[in-house]
Amino acid sequence: MSLSVLLAAAPSPDPGGSLGEAAEQAGHAAGWVEENWSTWLSTGLRILLILAVAITLRYLIRRALTNLIARMNRSAQAVEGTALGGLLVNAERRRQRSEAIGSVLRSVASFLIMGTAALMVLGAFKINLAPLLASAGVAGVALGFGARNLVTDFLSGVFMILEDQYGVGDSIDAGVASGEVIEVGLRVTKLRGENGAIWYVRNGEVKRIGNLSQGWSTAGVDVTVRPTEDLEQVRKAITAAAETMTREEPWSEQLWGPVEVLGLDEVLLDSMTVRVTAKTMPGKAVGVERELRWRVKQALDDAGIRMVGTLPVQADGAGPDPTAGVAAPSAYASATSPQSMAATPIPPANLNKP
Numbered sequence: 001m002s003l004s005v006l007l008a009a010a011p012s013p014d015p016g017g018s019l020g021e022a023a024e025q026a027g028h029a030a031g032w033v034e035e036n037w038s039t040w041l042s043t044g045l046r047i048l049l050i051l052a053v054a055i056t057l058r059y060l061i062r063r064a065l066t067n068l069i070a071r072m073n074r075s076a077q078a079v080e081g082t083a084l085g086g087l088l089v090n091a092e093r094r095r096q097r098s099e100a101i102g103s104v105l106r107s108v109a110s111f112l113i114m115g116t117a118a119l120m121v122l123g124a125f126k127i128n129l130a131p132l133l134a135s136a137g138v139a140g141v142a143l144g145f146g147a148r149n150l151v152t153d154f155l156s157g158v159f160m161i162l163e164d165q166y167g168v169g170d171s172i173d174a175g176v177a178s179g180e181v182i183e184v185g186l187r188v189t190k191l192r193g194e195n196g197a198i199w200y201v202r203n204g205e206v207k208r209i210g211n212l213s214q215g216w217s218t219a220g221v222d223v224t225v226r227p228t229e230d231l232e233q234v235r236k237a238i239t240a241a242a243e244t245m246t247r248e249e250p251w252s253e254q255l256w257g258p259v260e261v262l263g264l265d266e267v268l269l270d271s272m273t274v275r276v277t278a279k280t281m282p283g284k285a286v287g288v289e290r291e292l293r294w295r296v297k298q299a300l301d302d303a304g305i306r307m308v309g310t311l312p313v314q315a316d317g318a319g320p321d322p323t324a325g326v327a328a329p330s331a332y333a334s335a336t337s338p339q340s341m342a343a344t345p346i347p348p349a350n351l352n353k354p
Helices: 001-009 015-080 091-124 131-145 148-163 231-246 285-304 338-341
Strands: 172-175 178-184 188-192 198-204 219-227 260-265 271-279
Touching: 015 091, 091 148, 148 178, 219 231, 219 285, 231 260, 231 271, 231 285, 271 285
Parallel strands: none
Antiparallel strands: 172 178, 178 188, 188 198, 219 271, 260 271
């Protein structure tokens, strides 16, 4: 069979059929697009609106928090030069506290806003959020159990900063360590101990805090004199020294109240103790106590009042006793003394004697 016969017997393609199918498919596509374009447009506009509102809200809130922190720092710097402001409104302490609070608030605001926006975007795509939220809940519980110490440290640091339990420059006793606070963080607190060592204390490990720099301190001095001294003269001497101290700088600024003579704190056979106290600036009690002891000792010496442990007053013209440093003669110095004869060894018996 020839090629011409085969070609003549084969069916010829119908150009009208293929064109009709293409036109029909194009019509279906155009109809589907026409039916759904409004949904796409509304969904896209909704997503754009959600993102625009979230970004704008996040920017405004973070800017407001930044301005609030800057205002707090400016108010602290305004009183920093004053005598009382440098103590009560420690600028570095206020700055670190405000920065920590601002960082926490900005992070929380960003997380809440952007997290809510992400969930709303997924909801706009008709995505079922129930499995996602359930998985996030399980992951959060697992993370909470695995990193509970970190979470405890963080939460303790947040509440510590918000409650202003201590700050930079305070002297505290945290139980596990004590010293001066040099840095406050959300997870750890840095302390400088008395010997210069730097202690890193986790906020979650602190069970109690003793702040020695808040409010006021108490300086206490015990004056021990002989029981034969006149108590009224002792009181007058201590009061005069205290009044002179309160009128001089810098003690007039460090003393927040009058120096009080509380009275006898202890009475023994060979001594009696007079208790003296004063209210001072926080952290200034040790210096006030040393200066007060110095002045009280000078006042008692000027008044002729002897303190316990001092040498008795010598009569005029009488020098020290030359025999005071000479030891008493020993009884063993004489060979005929009963002590020497008792200590003489007994001679051994003569065994060769008949």
